[in-house]
Amino acid sequence: MLAYLLRRSVWMLVTIVLVSMLSFILIQLPPGDFLSTYIAQLSASGQQVDAAEVAALEARYGLDRPVYVQYAMWIRGIVTRGDFGQSFQWNRPVSDLIWERVWFTVILSGASFVFSWVVAIPIGIFSAVRKYSVGDYLFTFLGFIGLSTPNFLLALVLMWLLYINFGVSPGGLFSQEYIDAPWSLAKVWDMLQHLIVPVVVIGTAGTAGLIRTLRARLLDELNRPYVTTARAKGLSAWKLLIRYPVRLAILPFISTVGWVLPQLVSGGIIVAIVLNLPTVGPMLHRSLMSQDMYLAGSFILIISVLTVIGTLVSDLLLAWLDPRIRYE
Numbered sequence: 001m002l003a004y005l006l007r008r009s010v011w012m013l014v015t016i017v018l019v020s021m022l023s024f025i026l027i028q029l030p031p032g033d034f035l036s037t038y039i040a041q042l043s044a045s046g047q048q049v050d051a052a053e054v055a056a057l058e059a060r061y062g063l064d065r066p067v068y069v070q071y072a073m074w075i076r077g078i079v080t081r082g083d084f085g086q087s088f089q090w091n092r093p094v095s096d097l098i099w100e101r102v103w104f105t106v107i108l109s110g111a112s113f114v115f116s117w118v119v120a121i122p123i124g125i126f127s128a129v130r131k132y133s134v135g136d137y138l139f140t141f142l143g144f145i146g147l148s149t150p151n152f153l154l155a156l157v158l159m160w161l162l163y164i165n166f167g168v169s170p171g172g173l174f175s176q177e178y179i180d181a182p183w184s185l186a187k188v189w190d191m192l193q194h195l196i197v198p199v200v201v202i203g204t205a206g207t208a209g210l211i212r213t214l215r216a217r218l219l220d221e222l223n224r225p226y227v228t229t230a231r232a233k234g235l236s237a238w239k240l241l242i243r244y245p246v247r248l249a250i251l252p253f254i255s256t257v258g259w260v261l262p263q264l265v266s267g268g269i270i271v272a273i274v275l276n277l278p279t280v281g282p283m284l285h286r287s288l289m290s291q292d293m294y295l296a297g298s299f300i301l302i303i304s305v306l307t308v309i310g311t312l313v314s315d316l317l318l319a320w321l322d323p324r325i326r327y328e
């Protein structure tokens with residue numbers, strides 16, 4: 001076990017370094033940079049661009065140096081000082097911008113993840129145990145709709161229905177009067193009310209996929225010889241179902257835990273833009289569009305690190321749940 005963790009830790013570090021290099025290079029591949037875009041915007045608005053100011057901005061952000069030097073400066077700041085650099089677009093430290101929105105993203109993504117599991121596991125078990133029943137056909141039909149409907153389209157439909165029927169807009173995480181208000185129980189309750197729509201929208205596609213996966217796996221496990229043997233020994237149906245088939249059928253759920261951690265940061269980007277949510281996703285989108293390399297690169301680096309860590313957690317959980325899996 002210890003040797004396995006050490007070996008995986010080494011590969012994790014190598015992977016993170018390679019991903020950070022590739023992400024930093026890919027962000028700079030499109031022609032121009034943030035400074036050239038900024039200059040073009042000033043020129044389009046009729047403002048004069050001073051050459052001395054341009055040179056000062058290039059020196060400040062290191063844009064007058066080669067890419068590998070910029071990358072080395074960025075990584076050295078992260079490792080030694082926890083400094084992710086300065087955002088060109090926002091003119092603020094990247095770490096401040098990330099932490100301002102990461103908590104809302106974690107709350108939204110975590111609630112969507114819990115919603116998916118709480119809904120998918122009971123329905124998947126029911127569909128497998130009551131195969132070809134009316135309920136199974138109904139949940140199968142709803143599952144296919146959930147898989148085929150884009151999340152952003154569902155968000156638009158829910159926004160329209162709520163506005164037409166109740167005269168309220170579910171956009172954002174707070175009502176207008178609570179956006180700049182200090183934290184209180186009333187503000188928390190207002191946020192929880194606004195969380196319902198994005199949680200349902202983001203969790204729908206994942207829930208539908210998990211239901212279909214659990215149903216298929218559980219149907220396969222229920223036909224195994226060990227289930228027949230356990231029934232012959234007099235084990236109750238419920239205890240048999242939970243102790244053996246369900247435990248093995250949820251392995252695909254555990255294998256996707258590695259995706260949960262990066263989703264806590266990225267979240268549903270398109271849904272967040274449609275619903276005007278103050279999460280990390282829209283900021284990541286804007287940083288990529290404006291070639292704000294330090295902000296975009298930091299987001300990609302954090303998501304990559306969380307993906308690698310999540311994959312390790314998934315592997316350890318799988319080995320713990322299924323004795324057939326060995327670390328070797």
